[in-house]
Amino acid sequence: MKSVNHWINGAPVDGDGTRTAEIFNPATGEVAGHVALASAADVDAAVAAAVAAFPAWRDASLTKRAQVLFRFRELMYAHRDELAGLISAEHGKVHSDALGEVARGLEVVEFACGIPHLLKGGFSEGVSTRVDAYSMRQPLGVVAGITPFNFPAMVPMWMFPIAIACGNAFVLKPSERDPSASLLMARLWQEAGLPDGVFGVVQGDKEAVDRLLEHPDVRGVSFVGSTPIAEYVYETGTAHGKRVQALGGAKNHMLVLPDADLDLVADSAVSAGFGSAGERCMAISVVLAVDPIGDELVQKIVERVDKLVLGPGDDPKSEMGPLVTRAHRDKVASYLDLGVEEGAKLVVDGRTAAVLGGGTAAGTPGFWLGPTVLDHVPVGSRTHTDEIFGPVLSIVRVSSYQEGLGVINGGLYGNGTAIFTNDGGAARRFQNEVEVGMIGINVPIPVPMAFYSFGGWKSSLFGDTHVHGTEGVHFYTRGKVVTSRWLDPSHGGVNLGFPTNG
Ligand code: NAD
Numbered sequence: 001m002k003s004v005n006h007w008i009n010g011a012p013v014d015g016d017g018t019r020t021a022e023i024f025n026p027a028t029g030e031v032a033g034h035v036a037l038a039s040a041a042d043v044d045a046a047v048a049a050a051v052a053a054f055p056a057w058r059d060a061s062l063t064k065r066a067q068v069l070f071r072f073r074e075l076m077y078a079h080r081d082e083l084a085g086l087i088s089a090e091h092g093k094v095h096s097d098a099l100g101e102v103a104r105g106l107e108v109v110e111f112a113c114g115i116p117h118l119l120k121g122g123f124s125e126g127v128s129t130r131v132d133a134y135s136m137r138q139p140l141g142v143v144a145g146i147t148p149f150n151f152p153a154m155v156p157m158w159m160f161p162i163a164i165a166c167g168n169a170f171v172l173k174p175s176e177r178d179p180s181a182s183l184l185m186a187r188l189w190q191e192a193g194l195p196d197g198v199f200g201v202v203q204g205d206k207e208a209v210d211r212l213l214e215h216p217d218v219r220g221v222s223f224v225g226s227t228p229i230a231e232y233v234y235e236t237g238t239a240h241g242k243r244v245q246a247l248g249g250a251k252n253h254m255l256v257l258p259d260a261d262l263d264l265v266a267d268s269a270v271s272a273g274f275g276s277a278g279e280r281c282m283a284i285s286v287v288l289a290v291d292p293i294g295d296e297l298v299q300k301i302v303e304r305v306d307k308l309v310l311g312p313g314d315d316p317k318s319e320m321g322p323l324v325t326r327a328h329r330d331k332v333a334s335y336l337d338l339g340v341e342e343g344a345k346l347v348v349d350g351r352t353a354a355v356l357g358g359g360t361a362a363g364t365p366g367f368w369l370g371p372t373v374l375d376h377v378p379v380g381s382r383t384h385t386d387e388i389f390g391p392v393l394s395i396v397r398v399s400s401y402q403e404g405l406g407v408i409n410g411g412l413y414g415n416g417t418a419i420f421t422n423d424g425g426a427a428r429r430f431q432n433e434v435e436v437g438m439i440g441i442n443v444p445i446p447v448p449m450a451f452y453s454f455g456g457w458k459s460s461l462f463g464d465t466h467v468h469g470t471e472g473v474h475f476y477t478r479g480k481v482v483t484s485r486w487l488d489p490s491h492g493g494v495n496l497g498f499p500t501n502g
Contacts, residue, residue, distance in 0.1 A: 002033030004179045006042060006203055007186035009049035010196025015042040021176045021205065026092035026322040027312035029366045035179045038204035043171075043211040046200040050142040050169035051217050053197025058139050058167040062116040069165055071192035073109045076102070076185070083184055087152050088313035090178035092321040092367065093276045095313055098153075105157030107450035108468050112161035118473050119166065128501045131485045137477035139167035140219040140243070144212045146233065148225040149175035149324055150279045150389075156182065158454060159222045162472040164198060168220075171200045173212060177324055179203050213237045220476065222467060223247065224281075226387070227413070227459045234462035245475055246462040247455060249387040250415030253286045253396075254444060255404045255430065257421035258293050264442065265420045266300035272418075272444035273393040274308060274371045277320050278332075281460075282416045282438070282445045286377070286384065286394045288404040294397045298347060298375050301393070305348050305371045311356030312366075318356060322367040323390055329367040332390030335383055339374040339394070342381040348373040350391055379407055387413070401426060409435045414457030418444050437461065 004023065006013045019037040024030065038046075057065075076083070084098035091098070112118075121135040145159040152174060160170045174182040182201045189199045202208050212218055213236045220243040223233040227248035237244035254272070256265050265287075272284035289297050311318030323329040333351060340346050351362040353370020361368035369391060377384050377394040384394055398404040408417055418440035419430045427441045437456040440446030448454050448469070455466025465475040 001031070002180070004033060004035040004183065004203060006036060006038060006046065007183055007199075007201040008042075008046045009200070010190055012183070013042075013045070015039065023090055023177070023179070024325060024367075025089065026324055026367045029326065032089070035176050035203050037176065038173075038202040038208040040207065040211040042204070043202050043208050043215065046171050046202045047142055047212075047215050047217050049197035050171055050200055053195055054139075054141055054169040057164075057169060057195055057198045060167070062119065065165055065167065066113055066115055068193045069109060069113045069115070069161060072161075072189055072194070073106060073113060075188040075192055076106055076109065079184065079188060083153055083181055085314070086180040086184060087178065088321070090180060091149065091152060092313055092324055093279075094318045094321050095316070097276050098313070101151050101154040104447065105154040108157050109161040111450035111468065112165040115165035118470070119477070127483065128499075130488060131483060133481060133483045135479060135481045137166075137473070137479055139477055141168065142171065142217050143168045143220040143222070143476060144171045144173065144218050146173045146209055146212065146221065146223045146225070147175060149177040150276070150281065152178040152181040153185065155224045156185070158224070158467045158472070160199065162468060163222075163476045164194070166473060166476040168476055169198045169200075171202060171212065171218070173202050173204055173208050176203060176205055209233070210236070213242070214240050218242060220244070221246075222475070224467075230462050231459075243475065244463050245455075245465045245467060247281075247467065248460050248462065249389075249413060250281045250456065250460050251286065251385065251387050251411055251413045252282060252284050252416040252418075253288050253404075253408045253411070254284045254418045254420065255288045255290070255401070255408065256293065256297060257290050257401060257419070257423065257426055259422050260293075260420040261422065262293060262297055262300055265297060266304055268418075268420065268444035269301055269393065270304040270308070270371075274305070274320055274391050275445075277323055277369075278391040279324065279389055280445070282447050284418065284444050285388060285392065286396055288396050288398050288407060290401060290404055291397065291399050294395065298373070298395055301373060301395075302348055305373060308371050309356060310353050310361065310368065310370050315356055320371065320391065323369060324367065326367050328390070329369055332388055332392060333369050335386070335388050335392055336372055336374075339377060339381075339383040339392075342378055342383055344374040344377040344381070344383055344394070346372070347375045385411065401430075405430065405433055409433075412458065413460045415460035416440070416446055416456065418442075418446060437466070
């Protein structure tokens with residue numbers, strides 16, 4: 001039984017220890033350990049350590065900060081297998097997928113290694129006679145990150161490399177469902193030479209989140225999770241005077257025009273729908289098939305789904321693992337019956353899928369549900385609009401591009417979407433007309449590279465700044481503009497007029 005605790009001021013800390021939560025092995029359903037749930041006093045201790053560490057880290061030269069980031073990058077790369085193993089054991093995703101999330105997180109570290117360039121300000125010589133102006137960006141102080149279960153390494157890495165590179169101190173509150181990756185990352189920061197207190201981890205739940213949102217010394221909060229909590233975090237954090245970026249849930253549609261290559265479409269829909277058991281905020285959960293290709297496309301999707309291998313994350317033969325908890329598995333599975341009640345046709349029933357080394361998904365201990373396909377899902381039904389966040393792919397039939405676009409733009413969320421077509425004009429129209437933050441053209445999971453910024457529209461983002469890329473640098477810094485004149489013999493004396501350029 002493992003016991004996962006906090007990381008405060010450069011050391012593991014048990015905290016007040018009065019509350020804990022269970023950590024599961026999702027493949028067996030067994031309890032694998034316990035995680036401490038921070039009290040407000042534990043959060044206060046982590047923030048106090050960050051407050052104390054901040055001034056010296058802020059004043060460390062850009063070169064020194066960049067060197068720590070380079071060392072952290074090398075250590076994370078060297079430990080990527082260990083990190084992926086921790087993720088897979090607690091989340092359930094297969095090892096290769098966990099390695100993929102580490103790689104995508106590392107891209108943000110690599111981007112943040114360029115911080116000396118990213119923090120360059122502007123300089124205008126002679127904005128007025130013998131007056132110069134220049135801009136600079138400075139860190140906020142202590143900032144916090146609150147992250148979801150589905151990417152226990154990558155999502156924190158969307159945040160802390162940039163926050164720390166900018167000169168802030170960072171307190172991470174990871175998901176209590178898969179907390180171990182955060183502690184390995186904390187140890188690697190220390191090994192990389194990051195001063196104690198600049199990176200802290202408080203494990204916990206609502207109690208820890210609420211204290212971070214209210215704490216007067218926390219200046220900014222980055223959140224990624226479900227929409228109701230994102231909205232709550234945004235409202236509570238901003239009401240306490242903090243800058244907040246809160247990324248929420250998603251329901252991502254893939255619009256397939258009749259001229260698309262249907263083999264590419266079927267490969268992409270299955271990969272993007274069932275990778276990580278559909279527990280990705282950029283998963284494709286709805287395929288909008290424009291007439292007349294629906295029947296042919298469904299047949300191609302089913303052929304591929306039938307070959308998917310369901311099994312434990314640490315078995316190299318597995319392509320898809322279990323869901324994260326029993327409660328989540330049962331909630332996802334409830335949509336199979338609901339979908340049929342709402343008028344959809346259950347084409348592939350994930351409850352009957354075989355699990356490597358076991359029986360069927362429904363009959364094997366552990367949180368199993370195989371890939372499921374629902375066809376003819378009615379627009380506006382709960383199966384269509386709810387974020388199911390599991391291996392359930394809905395096919396919605398539409399008669400035209402325009403109808404498909406209307407379905408996407410009529411939805412609550414605006415995280416990701418994709419169009420599949422060989423018509424460049426249609427794709428260009430789509431990228432302009434669709435009300436979604438991240439768009440793929442013949443690319444099913446268009447997660448932007450680290451040097452662009454990640455974020456959705458509508459109920460997928462509260463706040464205005466997306467994460468990582470230059471928007472991340474902006475979020476974790478405040479701007480200043482200096483207007484400067486050095487006296488010289490031409491100094492003209494008192495002038496009460498409003499300063500204008502002369
Ligand atoms: P969640 O909202 O349940 O939890 C996210 C974080 O909030 C966790 O750290 C959790 O401890 C905390 N939390 C939970 N309930 C809380 C409460 N009542 N008060 C305060 N804090 C609370 O999300 P999850 O189930 O861990 O993750 C899945 C969700 O995250 C999905 O909706 C998914 O779409 C979303 N997600 C979005 C993105 C994105 O970029 N938009 C990326 C990854 C995941």
